[in-house]
Amino acid sequence: MGADDPTRPVQLLTPDGRRVEDPRFAWRGGDTELVTMLRRMMLGRRLDTEGAALQRHGELGLWPPLRGQEGYQAGIAAVIEPADMVFATYREQALALAMGVGVADLLALWRGAGMSRWDSEATRVAPFSIIIGSHPLHAVGYAMGVDLERFGDGPVPATLALYGDGASSQGDVNEALVFAAAQDAPVVFCCVNNQWAISEPVTSQSRVPLYQRAHGFGIPGIRVDGNDPLAGAAVIGWALDRARAGHPVLVEAYTYRMGAHTTSDDPGRYRGDETSADWAAKDPIERLRRHLLDTGLVDDAWLRAMDAELDDFGADVRRTCRELDDTPIERAFDELIGEPGDYLRAERADCLDWLSTAPDEGDAA
Amino acid sequence: MTELTLAKALNTALHAAMAEDSRVLVMGEDVGRLGGVFRITEGLYDAFGPRRVRDMPLAESGIVGTAVGLALRGFRPVVEIQFDGFVFPAFDQIVNQVAGYRARTHGRTSLPMVIRVPFGGDIGAVEHHSESPEAYFMHTPGLHVLSCGSPHDAHWLLRQAIECPDPVILFEPKARYYVKGEVGPAPDLPMTAARTVRPGRDATLLAYGPTVRTCLDAAEAAAREGRDLEVIDLRALAPLDMAVIRASAARTRRVVVVHEARRTLGPGAEIAARLDEEMWGSLDAPVLRVAAWDVRYPPARVEHDYLPDAERVLDAVDRSFAY
Numbered sequence: 001m002g003a004d005d006p007t008r009p010v011q012l013l014t015p016d017g018r019r020v021e022d023p024r025f026a027w028r029g030g031d032t033e034l035v036t037m038l039r040r041m042m043l044g045r046r047l048d049t050e051g052a053a054l055q056r057h058g059e060l061g062l063w064p065p066l067r068g069q070e071g072y073q074a075g076i077a078a079v080i081e082p083a084d085m086v087f088a089t090y091r092e093q094a095l096a097l098a099m100g101v102g103v104a105d106l107l108a109l110w111r112g113a114g115m116s117r118w119d120s121e122a123t124r125v126a127p128f129s130i131i132i133g134s135h136p137l138h139a140v141g142y143a144m145g146v147d148l149e150r151f152g153d154g155p156v157p158a159t160l161a162l163y164g165d166g167a168s169s170q171g172d173v174n175e176a177l178v179f180a181a182a183q184d185a186p187v188v189f190c191c192v193n194n195q196w197a198i199s200e201p202v203t204s205q206s207r208v209p210l211y212q213r214a215h216g217f218g219i220p221g222i223r224v225d226g227n228d229p230l231a232g233a234a235v236i237g238w239a240l241d242r243a244r245a246g247h248p249v250l251v252e253a254y255t256y257r258m259g260a261h262t263t264s265d266d267p268g269r270y271r272g273d274e275t276s277a278d279w280a281a282k283d284p285i286e287r288l289r290r291h292l293l294d295t296g297l298v299d300d301a302w303l304r305a306m307d308a309e310l311d312d313f314g315a316d317v318r319r320t321c322r323e324l325d326d327t328p329i330e331r332a333f334d335e336l337i338g339e340p341g342d343y344l345r346a347e348r349a350d351c352l353d354w355l356s357t358a359p360d361e362g363d364a365a
Numbered sequence: 366m367t368e369l370t371l372a373k374a375l376n377t378a379l380h381a382a383m384a385e386d387s388r389v390l391v392m393g394e395d396v397g398r399l400g401g402v403f404r405i406t407e408g409l410y411d412a413f414g415p416r417r418v419r420d421m422p423l424a425e426s427g428i429v430g431t432a433v434g435l436a437l438r439g440f441r442p443v444v445e446i447q448f449d450g451f452v453f454p455a456f457d458q459i460v461n462q463v464a465g466y467r468a469r470t471h472g473r474t475s476l477p478m479v480i481r482v483p484f485g486g487d488i489g490a491v492e493h494h495s496e497s498p499e500a501y502f503m504h505t506p507g508l509h510v511l512s513c514g515s516p517h518d519a520h521w522l523l524r525q526a527i528e529c530p531d532p533v534i535l536f537e538p539k540a541r542y543y544v545k546g547e548v549g550p551a552p553d554l555p556m557t558a559a560r561t562v563r564p565g566r567d568a569t570l571l572a573y574g575p576t577v578r579t580c581l582d583a584a585e586a587a588a589r590e591g592r593d594l595e596v597i598d599l600r601a602l603a604p605l606d607m608a609v610i611r612a613s614a615a616r617t618r619r620v621v622v623v624h625e626a627r628r629t630l631g632p633g634a635e636i637a638a639r640l641d642e643e644m645w646g647s648l649d650a651p652v653l654r655v656a657a658w659d660v661r662y663p664p665a666r667v668e669h670d671y672l673p674d675a676e677r678v679l680d681a682v683d684r685s686f687a688y
């Protein structure tokens with residue numbers, strides 16, 4: 001991939017921490033934002049490490065590792081604005097955390113103690129869709145609504161849909177692209193190409209680089225180094241601005257799933273370690289850490305303080321997890337629909353009656 | 366006789382069918398090198414190669430839709446849907462295309478294809494991974510809907526499904542994948558027949574998939590209290606084996622249907638209505654249903670408050686006897 005090769009992802013920070021220029025995209029943030037990005041990536045990684053450990057200890061039923069994918073997430077967090085809306089996947093928990101979704105709410109989902117408990121209106125983070133690829137259509141519709149409310153020619157809030165390389169094959173995702181283009185919706189698609197969909201390599205989904213698919217839909221497409229938080233911020237920032245001006249765009253965040261698909265998965269069955277080792281050398285945290293050390297924006301004392309903060313955060317994650325309350329079954333009745341009708345009301349009463357009298361039941365809940 | 370887990374019994378069925386007939390194909394997500402997330406297709410990729418064991422792009426509608434085309438071309442595709450909740454992106458293909466093809470062509474063209482769906486809860490999973498969607502498909506004419514409750518039936522129902530000239534959806538109780546049982550050397554029943562797994566005189570429990578074990582447990586507990594319960598594994602949900610169901614109901618005069626599918630319009634509703642129509646007045650109690658509540662599948666830590674268990678079955682039996 002030569003310098004002028006369009007399949008070469010936009011990069012502003014090299015794996016060894018050097019700043020490079022791109023003719024089209026520039027990092028516009030200041031020094032504080034750089035430090036914030038490093039902090040957010042470190043918190044995201046710590047959440048991931050704790051989540052995986054909690055699953056091993058039986059505190060969580062499942063955990064989807066995000067290791068290696070902190071870069072574009074911190075980049076997005078740097079440029080997303082309070083009125084924007086994000087439809088993300090289970091892999092974007094570092095982003096959700098940065099946008100204010102609480103640790104308890106994230107963990108509840110994986111512990112089986114709740115569903116999507118957080119307030120999407122307040123956090124601007126929609127429930128993660130477990131049915132892969134179902135949510136980009138929601139994002140397009142949301143963006144159509146934003147457009148309907150437009151008053152005058154000013155910018156509108158942007159809507160961002162993140163989905164994986166695997167999900168990109170779903171009919172719904174392709175329909176979302178068709179609709180966004182046809183309706184000229186103010187939406188950004190961010191296809192997170194982490195090279196794998198469980199055991200299927202991205203080549204099982206596409207013969208062309210995924211960003212190129214956008215062109216066929218009549219939408220600009222661009223590939224960014226997903227492990228480069230600066231480039232992520234610059235390119236997604238540009239894309240969000242384009243949406244704010246009223247038009248759709250697709251960004252492919254080119255990254256790598258360093259860990260297993262989930263804690264139930266065993267990647268040793270389908271992929272070797274070599275590629276993962278190559279990608280380990282492109283670690284998003286390491287490159288920004290080096291850059292900030294080299295430029296003096298952080299020093300060893302800062303890193304030590306950060307380590308202490310991470311340890312506190314980790315302890316907090318573990319405590320939060322163990323203190324989570326289960327969601328009692330009656331809430332499955334109460335939160336189902338406004339008007340349940342007579343027989344569902346009767347069934348609720350039967351259910352509670354049964355649970356309060358049943359021989360072995362009356363769970364911990 | 367060999368003792369196998371239910372998962373292995375399905376796996377050996379696929380191995381045997383693929384070895385016997387080069388037109389049998391396996392298609393799905395992660396069915397190749399990984400061998401499927403439940404390892405049901407383990408070893409097939411090495412044995413039969415990537416042309417016959419196909420890791421498809423991630424699109425269930427696409428997988429089922431292309432399986433239709435392959436069946437039209439004379440192949441026998443066996444599609445794996447990774448989890449129950451992911452069958453819905455393929456719902457249009459199944460309901461409108463797969464089920465309707467024979468009738469649309471005035472009987473000329475049938476589709477010999479199998480759609481395997483791991484189903485049911487009790488595995489502590491996140492949402493969309495514990496569903497029991499069988500009733501949607503029972504409601505759709507043109508499909509065989511089957512479920513296996515034991516390794517023997519898993520093996521032979523899958524073999525029979527692959528040989529069937531019409532489309533079959535096989536619901537596999539994922540919570541019971543790793544439970545062992547004897548697998549006999551040949552099928553002992555047609556694919557459309559129910560199986561009496563425990564004869565009894567006092568009441569009939571109708572079950573399939575994961576609830577077969579639940580009902581056997583309930584029957585054992587009842588036996589200790591002097592009640593002799595018959596347990597029937599329905600196996601075929603569409604069409605239902607009403608002859609076996611009616612014969613048992615006629616003897617015991619009390620029927621309880623047990624499933625993880627929700628109560629409203631679940632399989633039990635159809636069975637109760639049919640027994641009402643076909644045996645009006647000859648039962649001693651109404652047909653009772655023990656089913657999941659009519660709510661969304663709850664977070665895993667309270668799934669035991671949602672799923673039927675042996676206690677709820679026994680409670681229903683008591684209520685039946687109270688009439």
Ligand SMILES: Cc1ncc(C[n+]2csc(CCOP(=O)(O)OP(=O)(O)O)c2C)c(N)n1
Binds near residue numbers: 130132163164447451
């Ligand atoms: C409709 C649907 N089909 C299958 C699955 C099972 N599944 C969960 S994640 C996944 C792979 C997704 O890959 P990708 O979109 O690349 O996202 P990644 O996991 O790599 O972040 C699959 C097949 C699902 N959740 N939903």
Ligand SMILES: [Mg+2]
Binds near residue numbers: 194196198
């Ligand atoms: Mg992926």
